[in-house]
Amino acid sequence: MTDLSAFIAGLPKAELHVHIEGTFEPELMYALAQRNKVAFPYDSVEALRGAYRFGNLQDFLDLYYQGMSVLVTEQDFYDLAMAYFRRAAAQAVRHAEIFFDPQGHTERGVPFQTMIDGLWRAKADAEAQFGMSISMILCFLRHLDEASALRTLNEALPWRDRFIGVGLDSSEKGHPPSKFQTVFARARGIGLKAVAHAGEEGPPEYVWEALDLLQVQRIDHGNRALEDERLTARLAREAMPLTVCPLSNLRLCVVNDMTRHPLRRMLQAGLVATINSDDPAYFGGYVNENYSAVQQALDLSRDEIVTLAANSFRAAFIDRAEQQRHLGVLTAYAVG
Template structure:
């Protein structure tokens, strides 16, 4: 591929796996702490950035939830979302489906309205200013119980039109998808889409539970599905999308080295793999950086890069006309690139 970095930079793409709380850059964290008079255990921005180092998912989550404390006002959520959306637009993200964790805020006493009004206002402003489309996915924290998830869904109902689906994130080990079977059934009955983190640190069986018990339409991560040949065959046959996050996998030690990342094997197995940034402020890169890192490590061809971008549009919760419009833009871009 001629100049893969330039090709990736201009590539039309969708992002389907990004946690808005995970886009909190150290500079914004410090600024919001000052705005809201929140004490941080860090002297300055450099100290915050130095703390963005972890050896596993739980170490990361401990810091992640601590960082959330600076988010207090509607303006904070607006600023957080707008900073991400501005950067996404600069990286030619045409559509973004964004996770938010209401329990991480309401459990601190922040009203649900404060969170969703701030995010929603930024999404509408970004659509007008940058042209990208956006959707919200309400994620349940799996280390809490199902009753807490049910209460969160109840609390979200006045704003039902502002989110398109529900997800499941946080600590995977010891918290199987089956724990949330009833609340997902209820969400689906309300017309909501369903996705779930599975097979990141949890076993292939968690992927099966997400498929069979939660009846998800996408698997977030899914790396460990490759340990089960029958499961891989099923995922390929059903064309079940996987929202893969390369830099996240590296930083959380899901893979020991990017050269061992399973993304190419996923493509070779016929899986609908996509590239995403997950928690980019913590993991060292947004969409362009994730594509570039995995391309360099695995030597992905231009056709493979285009396939990954195409998969992101095909797997998006968009109507068929929008999908075809984005796929046509991608095809035109690939054809014009030399």
């Protein structure tokens, strides 16, 4: 088994599946709780860090939404996003497409503008300081009803130029993509890209629905698509990207052992698989830790790692010239 961690550390890459609220490290969360005088059930960073252990998706989501409660001001959103961009840049992320969850903030009284202004200011500063490019994708919380998603999209329209697409996240079980056909049709109608979480905890049928009913351009996760040969063949034929999150899959028991992760099978099936960190503060690693963990567990080759990084640029919502520029840098790094 070859450890390619040093190679991965400098590997130019894009990150396409990261929830900005999921990059909330305990130190920053605790500091913002203190700064904003938010009632919080943890009396120290160490106590809070101990809560970053959970057995399933719902346990994680309970803590995830609790953490959101300390985000109150524009500066809070700025600080959260800049902390992620700083880490991403240090891990050779050249392009990031971040998810944000407006309903998790507006439903507790934080104005949409407060959130979007903080994120937007961080994006501008990070692009200037780190030389990376950043786009934002507005996600709907699938455990809420479609009416709430439609209200959120309408509320976001004054800032339409600040996000490139819509997504679908939160609890997958019992909340099929079909629940959100109307809001996705509306989003596509105003020129927004469409992505959706599907096939993580939910069945392959959810992936079919995301493709056919929501008409997505990427599937977030998609692990369970491999249970359906016809679906797998379709994903390969259409070069439909999958934004795979190995450490998330392990921590949420989507896989019980990293050596059984389906990533290599995805590559062998000709799928456009990419590696991402999902909610890295909670799942034990940012994008490079995800690359290294799955590379070591599956003994992925250097060429396979380069393919995964190339896939990340091919799957990104960037124009062809920018894509080719990134792929050129990647090729030079790989042969150098």
